[in-house]
Amino acid sequence: MTRESGTTWAQSFGPYLTMGIQLALAVVVFFFVGRWLDGKLGTAPWLMLAGLLVGIVGGMIKFLRAAVALGKEANRDAEEDRADEHDRH
Secondary structure (H helix, E strand, C coil): CECCCCCEHHHHHHHHHHHHHHHHHHHHHHHHHHHHHHHHHCCCCHHHHHHHHHHHHHHHHHHHHHHHHHHHHHHHHHHHHHHHHHHHC
């Protein structure tokens, strides 16, 4: 199950599959860091909510940057494929 370029489906779809995991991890990690700090400083629930907000915003920024980069790469590959097909004819 390889494409013409010699990449497997896992190599092709791997970056897309990890984007959701990265987003979820950013949210969860910052949430628990905020919660831990709330326990140490007695500021519940404010640092937990701040951590949640930072995780969501930071995760979304990372997610959108990765999506745009992957979209540009896919467009570039499609243009190369069209040029190769045009050259064959």
